Amino acid sequence: MITVQKNVTAMVGNHAVAYAVKQAKPQVLAVFPITPQTTMLEKLAEYIDNGELKAELIKVEGEHSALAAVYGAAVAGARVFTATSSQGLLYMTEMIYWVGGERVPIVNAVATRALAEPWSIWDDHQDFFSKRDASWIMMMAENVQDAYDMTLQAFRISEDKRVILPVMMGFDGFILTHTMERLEILDDETVEKFLPPREFNLIDFNDPVNVGPIAAPDDYMKIKYEAMKAMEGSKEVIEEISKEYERISGRKQYGLIECYECEDADYVFVTAGAWTGDAREAVRRLRNEGKKVGVLKLRVIRPFPKERIKEALKGVQGVVVFDREYSYGYGGILANEIKSAIYNTGIEVMSVIAGIGGKDVRPLHFQKVMEDVLNGEKFEERWLND
């Protein structure tokens, strides 16, 4: 860590998240190694070994158990954290739904990565988006700073009494996990005030409860209805916490979505994750040529911020949605979600599938697609695969 000035440093994404976790002071962690998350796990082990973090790190035998172990600890009142990627996220899927159903505060950092077969260690969002119906709040970071900020906010959102839901923070494998960037960190006291000790606890020996028993159909559906309400209600809480974080960090925070040059734009990119930076660069270049274009970035995938999206896209002629994952036999996942969010507004939706399995995507790719669109070339779906 090279500190140039107070609270300004440079870190790779994995270490930035580990640093945020250290500051959040969890009591129990359980992590199983998987590329490209591993260096985060190593950093956390180091923090515990040198006494900077007083926590139990359970070195479990697999990801299914990683989430199960932090679930057990969370039920007994611990602030907990786990992290995974790709196959590991799939392997913990049963527990993802379990934890989402029981509604226990947990933070899970997901270094996004393509899924086998064929084997790939490179970045795409197929793993992350496969968990979109599990009643987890899902956020996606654009850069290392974002990954740090979101991790801290994730703990607070997850534990907020109006929410009580697990939170998954996605950040692009290698592109963010292994890239060193400038990072502004909060001091420990500020974090401590932002994240007061957690109150959630289900294990009380004087008032024993049955955690997660059978629910008959009528009860089951009521519980699921409550989860839906909590998820909808969390939108407001996420924005509120984002504002508070903006105050304590002195850096602009964007709640559910961020708009870059959207105000007078005719056409807008829609993105999530690290390549938003490439889209911004493409927009900057196109704006220099007098083209009215912008980027709409989704910071939060679940709950899907449909109201905010609709607001932001008012007056726009069309959107070009970049998907780094695909629903086979259906289409780009974000593209279709955007379509449904702006149904009946007359805004055209064009879908681009790119960066699958880590295939390189640069500002030029964004630029080229937008130039085609501005030249009147319309398409429903385009794969950037050559």
Added chain:
Amino acid sequence: MTEVPSYIKEKKVIRQQYFLRGNAACPGCPIPKELDLLLEVMGKKTVLVVPASCSTVIMGDIHGSPSTVPVVHSAFASAAAIASGLSRQLKMRGEDAKVVVWAGDGATGDIGFATVSGAAERNEDILYVCYDNEAFMNTGIQRSSLTPYGAWTTTTPAGKREFKKPLPFIMMEHKIPYVATASIAYPFDYQAKVKKAKDIQGFRYIHLLSPCPPGWRFDSSLTIEVAKLAVETGIWPLFEVINGEFQLTGISKVLLDKSKRKPITEYLKLQGRFSKMSEKDIKVMQDAVDAMWDYIAELVKR
């Protein structure tokens, strides 16, 4: 030595219930009694972790539970991992509390085996009790790796061709501080083992043979008799392994002498699940029991 419980010493007829009656167990099911005896020893500051099994149903629903201690339900394969997290956090809270996994043979020896082995290797501070009814009973009697040779199940209509996975011995090889077998037919032996395990730090494992009237095809009045015969025939040896030291307990101590063991047919004939076994099958099974006792004799000598 086995302790005589206070309610017997004090000649109290009605004893306090630690696991309440009126639960959803089948007639003749030993699980409620096994839990009651367990909780009597473990005390109030115990958390039960229960993976998918008959006990998931027996534990009631969101409106009520027969358990007098907190219960955390678990997915099929994750009980030992959830218990690991609970145990670590209760320690962080500074609580003098015990975490007990209450799992069936399928959750322990099949789908959750890696999880159990992982927690044992990490020597998590957990008491893991496997109540072994020798098949996936809650789903309607499908074979598990702990179903014995020759037994009928719905997925072994002609009788199982493979032997029962020797789980207590496999757990012993994990070099954990405590491993024991027990039987509902010998409640004092069982409770004495729970008591010993309670006071030991680290991963403790008790394997409880748990006869199942509908699954084993015997009358629900015969549960204890069947459990007893499993021990008397030597099919289910009672033993404990404390820090690697193996010793037989209770009646099993005398069964090293083959002539003291009842023929396994005494046990088999009470159960419909073994009714299709041929003479040859019975011989194969008897030989396997005798071979296990040869192995036990070696363990005792060590």
